[in-house]
Amino acid sequence: xxxxxxxxxEPLTERTLPAYLAxxxxxxxxxxxxxxxxxxxxxxxxxxxLVFLVEGPxxxxxxxxxxPYVRLVGEGWPMPLSRAFFEYRWMQEHGxxxxxxxxxxxxxxxxxxxxxxxxxxxxxxxxxxMIEARRFPLFAEHMAAYxxxxxxxxxxxxxxxxxxxxxxxxxxxxxxxxxxxxxLIFTEPYMVAARNRWTAPQLDAIAAEFRVDAAxxxxxxxxxxxxxxxxxxxxxxxxxxxxxxxxxxxTRVIDGEFAFVGPMGFDLGAIVGNLLLNYFAQDGHAGAGDxxxxxxxxxxxxxxxxxxxxxxxxxxxxxxxxxxxxxxxxLFADPASLAALDAxxxxxxxxxxxxxxxxxxxxxxxxxxxxAHNIDLEWIADPDARALCxxxxxxxxxxxxxxTPRYRAIAEIAAAARAAREDIxxxxx
Amino acid sequence: xxxxxxxxxEPLTERTLPAYLAxxxxxxxxxxxxxxxxxxxxxxxxxxxLVFLVEGPxxxxxxxxxxPYVRLVGEGWPMPLSRAFFEYRWMQEHGxxxxxxxxxxxxxxxxxxxxxxxxxxxxxxxxxxMIEARRFPLFAEHMAAYxxxxxxxxxxxxxxxxxxxxxxxxxxxxxxxxxxxxxLIFTEPYMVAARNRWTAPQLDAIAAEFRVDAAxxxxxxxxxxxxxxxxxxxxxxxxxxxxxxxxxxxTRVIDGEFAFVGPMGFDLGAIVGNLLLNYFAQDGHAGAGDxxxxxxxxxxxxxxxxxxxxxxxxxxxxxxxxxxxxxxxxLFADPASLAALDAxxxxxxxxxxxxxxxxxxxxxxxxxxxxAHNIDLEWIADPDARALCxxxxxxxxxxxxxxTPRYRAIAEIAAAARAAREDIxxxxx
Numbered sequence: 001x002x003x004x005x006x007x008x009x010e011p012l013t014e015r016t017l018p019a020y021l022a023x024x025x026x027x028x029x030x031x032x033x034x035x036x037x038x039x040x041x042x043x044x045x046x047x048x049x050l051v052f053l054v055e056g057p058x059x060x061x062x063x064x065x066x067x068p069y070v071r072l073v074g075e076g077w078p079m080p081l082s083r084a085f086f087e088y089r090w091m092q093e094h095g096x097x098x099x100x101x102x103x104x105x106x107x108x109x110x111x112x113x114x115x116x117x118x119x120x121x122x123x124x125x126x127x128x129x130m131i132e133a134r135r136f137p138l139f140a141e142h143m144a145a146y147x148x149x150x151x152x153x154x155x156x157x158x159x160x161x162x163x164x165x166x167x168x169x170x171x172x173x174x175x176x177x178x179x180x181x182x183x184l185i186f187t188e189p190y191m192v193a194a195r196n197r198w199t200a201p202q203l204d205a206i207a208a209e210f211r212v213d214a215a216x217x218x219x220x221x222x223x224x225x226x227x228x229x230x231x232x233x234x235x236x237x238x239x240x241x242x243x244x245x246x247x248x249x250x251t252r253v254i255d256g257e258f259a260f261v262g263p264m265g266f267d268l269g270a271i272v273g274n275l276l277l278n279y280f281a282q283d284g285h286a287g288a289g290d291x292x293x294x295x296x297x298x299x300x301x302x303x304x305x306x307x308x309x310x311x312x313x314x315x316x317x318x319x320x321x322x323x324x325x326x327x328x329x330x331l332f333a334d335p336a337s338l339a340a341l342d343a344x345x346x347x348x349x350x351x352x353x354x355x356x357x358x359x360x361x362x363x364x365x366x367x368x369x370x371x372a373h374n375i376d377l378e379w380i381a382d383p384d385a386r387a388l389c390x391x392x393x394x395x396x397x398x399x400x401x402x403x404t405p406r407y408r409a410i411a412e413i414a415a416a417a418r419a420a421r422e423d424i425x426x427x428x429x
Numbered sequence: 430x431x432x433x434x435x436x437x438x439e440p441l442t443e444r445t446l447p448a449y450l451a452x453x454x455x456x457x458x459x460x461x462x463x464x465x466x467x468x469x470x471x472x473x474x475x476x477x478x479l480v481f482l483v484e485g486p487x488x489x490x491x492x493x494x495x496x497p498y499v500r501l502v503g504e505g506w507p508m509p510l511s512r513a514f515f516e517y518r519w520m521q522e523h524g525x526x527x528x529x530x531x532x533x534x535x536x537x538x539x540x541x542x543x544x545x546x547x548x549x550x551x552x553x554x555x556x557x558x559m560i561e562a563r564r565f566p567l568f569a570e571h572m573a574a575y576x577x578x579x580x581x582x583x584x585x586x587x588x589x590x591x592x593x594x595x596x597x598x599x600x601x602x603x604x605x606x607x608x609x610x611x612x613l614i615f616t617e618p619y620m621v622a623a624r625n626r627w628t629a630p631q632l633d634a635i636a637a638e639f640r641v642d643a644a645x646x647x648x649x650x651x652x653x654x655x656x657x658x659x660x661x662x663x664x665x666x667x668x669x670x671x672x673x674x675x676x677x678x679x680t681r682v683i684d685g686e687f688a689f690v691g692p693m694g695f696d697l698g699a700i701v702g703n704l705l706l707n708y709f710a711q712d713g714h715a716g717a718g719d720x721x722x723x724x725x726x727x728x729x730x731x732x733x734x735x736x737x738x739x740x741x742x743x744x745x746x747x748x749x750x751x752x753x754x755x756x757x758x759x760l761f762a763d764p765a766s767l768a769a770l771d772a773x774x775x776x777x778x779x780x781x782x783x784x785x786x787x788x789x790x791x792x793x794x795x796x797x798x799x800x801a802h803n804i805d806l807e808w809i810a811d812p813d814a815r816a817l818c819x820x821x822x823x824x825x826x827x828x829x830x831x832x833t834p835r836y837r838a839i840a841e842i843a844a845a846a847r848a849a850r851e852d853i854x855x856x857x858x
Contacts, residue, residue, distance in 0.1 A: 155658075156654060156657040156658055161604060161607065161608060161611060161657055162604045162605070162608060164657075165601040165602075165604040165607070166601065166604075168597070168598070168601050168660075169597070169598040169599075169601035169602065170598075172594040172595065172597050172598035172601070173594075173598065175590060175591045175594040175595075176591070178590065178594070179590060179591060182590060182754055187757050187759070187760065190760050191757075191759045191760055212763050212765065212766065214763075214765045214766040214768070214769035214770075215769065217760045217761065217766055217769070218769050218770070218773055220760075221755065221756045221757070221760060221773075222773075224754070224755060224756075224757075225585060225755045225756065228585040228590055228593075228754060228755055229584075229585055229659060229660045229661050229755075230658060230659060230660075231597075231658045231659075231660045232658050325611055325653070325657060326650065326653060326654045326657055326658075327650045327653075327654065328616050328620075328650070328653075330616070330620045331616065331619050331620055331646045331649075331650060332643075332646065334641050334643075336641065336643045337641065337643040337646055339643070340643035340644065340646070340647050341643075341647070344647055344650075344651075
């Protein structure tokens with residue numbers, strides 16, 4: 001039985017898309033020529049949606065449309081069409097604060113749940129490029145600016161309370177997507193669940209161990225609780241390296257359909273956790289004449305640069321652009337109070353660092369024991385080699401979540417990652 | 430120039446109310462007889478709204494209607510009519526979980542922004558009764574049950590995430606009322622602000638001291654930040670002793686127009702802080718032959734009983750009725766995990782205790798240095814006697830906010846309050 005959809009909605013196809021786009025002046029202008037000149041390709045490499053790339057004589061476009069179900073699974077897993085609306089609103093909100101870091105938005109169609117946006121070329125998905133050991137010298141700087149600006153300006157430090165409540169209320173409507181995160185990241189990897197999978201039998205023992213690891217389950221539950229109630233800022237909500245497109249000179253964030261007002265550390269942890277996943281996965285891609293050690297050091301340095309720049313950017317914004325209702329400037333005018341507030345900024349960054357480590361760990365574990373895996377690890381063909389990398393990831397992720405207070409600086413995380421790579425199973429050459 | 434209001438809205442008067450109520454079957458049934466038999470009195474002792482008490486042959490009613498401005502101030506301070514809608518929704522939500530602790534709701538009129546509810550008799554406002562040193566043996570038990578049940582069942586422990594997001598989104602619409610709290614409690618008492626007032630010149634020095642007290646301003650700003658972003662549960666939002674009506678046998682909570690999804694400690698701190706305010710104020714009401722010392726001990730014992738019962742109730746609900754998405758039961762099935770979860774409940778209660786102390790302190794200070802004062806202190810006629818009580822309150826409140834981690838149990842707060850009463854200015858006989 002097909003799922004109910006609004007009368008005006010129908011899924012686009014390669015055949016129907018040109019006529020659809022011909023009705024949108026912004027799309028016609030971008031593509032040039034006439035509909036018969038436009039080449040359409042459905043690429044849908046995401047798990048959830050239809051995605052079309054369109055090429056015309058003058059330029060290209062990307063069209064992303066919601067389906068009433070999860071594309072990867074089919075009609076057995078219904079999913080609200082409205083996720084396209086929330087991605088569109090995310091593009092508006094984050095686009096305002098991080099101009100140039102998102103695709104340009106050309107059109108949102110509220111009846112078709114379709115977004116017409118810039119086609120990014122020659123950008124590649126960061127995750128795929130990292131598997132090929134490609135370096136992106138501006139990635140850390142760009143992502144630090146993106147996260148600092150979007151998180152700051154949508155938090156109570158950067159936005160007035162009334163405006164923030166309006167934004168929060170709107171994105172509460174995206175709860176079905178948040179629920180996916182709640183289940184797949186914070187819950188199912190730590191229990192017997194039908195959707196879980198892992199490299200078996202190699203990881204059977206550690207998966208079983210994690211399911212009775214009380215300290216780990218408390219840690220992930222505290223993180224889940226924070227995810228459920230801590231409305232700090234409008235977050236992307238799925239900011240792994242598969243949601244980042246890069247060139248040597250440019251960095252763009254895509255796929256904001258999981259956006260909601262939640263804890264800042266969730267976005268920051270997604271970046272840190274996915275860099276660490278790739279770091280540990282490299283040993284599975286290395287081979288004779290293809291040492292990945294130098295690249296692994298680049299990954300760690302990108303992680304360190306990302307966090308260091310994020311922290312500096314965020315504190316600078318707090319010092320100079322704090323127009324929200326939290327920590328009102330009127331209370332911190334005298335020199336002693338200004339000094340105390342500056343110390344508080346550092347304290348708050350330490351708190352955010354701890355949140356980031358915890359969420360990073362949770363993001364790593366779900367990619368190995370839960371439903372949705374990463375090609376960083378999946379593309380390691382030899383299951384023993386994969387399982388070794390995955391075991392290192394799992395142990396390290398657990399340490400990030402359970403041993404969080406032991407780490408005060410991002411350089412300590414890099415050092416601990418190096419040590420973890422050596423400790424478990426030696427280093428594969 | 431009168432403020433804009435919807436076409437269907439008009440403020441009720443003693444003259445127009447009977448005809449209005451005659452159109453409501455629930456009201457007619459409650460009052461009995463005919464409109465000409467009904468006696469109406471506008472009592473409006475709140476600061477914001479119209480409040481009518483109506484007596485008929487069979488029974489009574491209370492009608493509360495929003496005005497488009499703050500009643501106490503006039504049209505110069507506009508305020509959304511919708512606060513009646515949020516109070517009505519609060520009555521529904523909290524009424525579901527704490528049956529018997531709120532007035533019965535008979536009718537909500539969305540065009541008139543009017544609530545028709547039970548007339549509470551022979552109940553009196555707790556604050557007034559406390560000034561007369563009256564004891565209410567069930568107050569602590571009733572309020573502990575009310576707070577534990579309403580906070581638990583509207584939190585992520587007791588409510589599913591999707592339902593909670595819907596509730597959160599709805600109450601985000603009450604941001605104008607939250608803004609009053611943000612300004613009047615967490616901001617203005619700590620700066621020079623036109624709306625501030627205090628017992629002058631006696632408190633001039635301490636008010637000035639607080640305005641440059643960096644540690645205190647950080648503490649109150651952290652609490653404000655929590656108030657702004659921590660969507661823990663649907664809270665009453667103004668749960669002082671003036672929002673509680675009592676008899677020897679009954680306790681009811683009224684005036685939920687400030688309700689929103691915020692930090693639980695704000696409601697708990699309102700109760701603790703207002704009991705402490707009364708405790709310190711009693712010395713200003715004592716006189717020859719009217720020692721208040723025994724009553725002061727009753728106030729402290731009520732505070733201790735309230736917190737102790739709240740904590741036990743909340744933990745019991747968490748053990749037996751946790752049907753929300755936080756700390757999912759599926760993760761805590763084995764004995765070690767169950768034990769760890771039970772330890773976590775205690776940890777979380779300690780965290781909530783700390784929040785409660787901080788918010789209690791903030792609630793005390795705003796009543797002495799801010800706009801809205803308490804009759805507990807205002808009714809002390811001698812300004813020197815009042816200032817002495819107020820100084821004890823202010824010093825104690827500061828300690829609750831800045832020295833929070835020094836206190837682990839409510840009995841320590843009672844002991845510290847006794848010591849504070851003796852330390853500052855001795856005890857007036």
